[in-house]
Amino acid sequence: MAENKLSNEEVLEGLAKIVEEVAGVSADEVTAEKSFVDDLDIDSLSMVEIAVQAEDQFGVKIPDDELANLKTVGDAVNYVSSNAA
């Protein structure tokens, strides 16, 4: 866990690697404007896995009701950046 606040670029890079590992979407395709469901074809089960890995990596809690609001990669990056420890 970083002691200093993470930049959006750092979060996006880390998140893209998690998405690639869990869902097989190339990290290059994981960009801020993409929708997890509509653009990256990620199902609700994979979203749970991605959230758990993101929590571990970024030291952030993502409750279920917040997870439901993270429609795009950018939403997730903003959430993590503003809530990371």
Place this chain on the structure above:
Amino acid sequence: MSNVDVVITGVGATTPLGGDVTSTWDGLLEGRSGVRQIEAEWVDKYDLPVRIAAPLAVEPTEVLPRVQARRLDRCEQVAMIAARAAWADAGYSEPSEDNEPVDPDRLGVAIGTGIGGPVTLLHQHDLLRDSGLRKVSPLTVPMLMPNGPAAHVGIDLRARAGVHSPASACASGAEGIARGWEMIQAGHADVVVAGGAEACIHQITIAGFAQSRTLSTRNDDPARASRPFDIDRDGFVLGEGAGVVVLERADHAAARGARVYGRLAGTGITSDAYHITGNHPEGIGQIAAIEKAVRAAGLSKSDIGHVNAHATSTVVGDVGEAAAVKSALGDQVVLTAPKGALGHLVGGAGAVEGIITLLSIYHGVIPATLNLENLDPKVQLDVVTGEPRKVELTAAINDSFGFGGHNVALAFTAA
């Protein structure tokens, strides 16, 4: 006699002898064994009396795309590999939204398994106990459910005429094929992707079977451990793998000019109503299943030239089956028992061995029973041993029996 002519147009498998049907068939003809020592640490940790098994020759993760593999239990992985191979072998292209080579409403799946995903269940339980809820995979339930292999294949091939997953222990794979045949007979489907799968080599299954005293303990000589019908047999060897066939209405196959391996002319399913693990002493259920399959095929018992036996290499089971076969069919039949080479694939066994039976007719050769050196004198039938035997066959039976008293016989005939 059945009304609808059902043919087999595709076969697929992954087994301890090879990652596909061709290498498995070649392994049988060459007399190779798929049995080896278990290398996992748990054999020593629990001081298990059984230290041998028949693992897959090709790891499923080397065949499937990485992300698909991580979403599937190993049992689902082998079912998927065998089903895709059978589908391609039947000459069908990969289905997609824009390409449906078979009308989805006329395409079914019937893939059985003995126990499905116990390895996933146990692994996820370990994660819950040791690391808490957050570490439990959201895929736990779809990975452990026994209908998972059939369901995943159904989704992959876009089958909407029904997906079935018979669970009848070691007869599950044969019952999958029989169920597929019934679906076509009943008019529910024109094409059914049918078979069975198992992948549960784990400390708990080895321990459980070992405690029931059904496994071979010939640990120092793995390749010779599984020896059906041999006087020195001492139990079966747990294996893993899957077999899947494409069953098709004959007119449907003919209309597209498909290559036909042969016919599934009839099936017979019975239950012993006797004991949860033991065979009925007079083999009434086994005899009835074989007779039913012969009748359903419109054949008489003298037409059956060959039986691909269930024979697992247990002391009691093998002689019981031989007596039942003789009683049902007479002594003109020539037997072989592929578990000498393959080990026992449990829910995959009946399907893989059904494919071998079909190929014996198709190629006119019966593989030898590996490790059959001294025939048990209680087996009063001709069992192929040593070298494969060339023989022209018009009809053959594949037997499968399972804990619970399940008996399934499949009657295959030449195309």
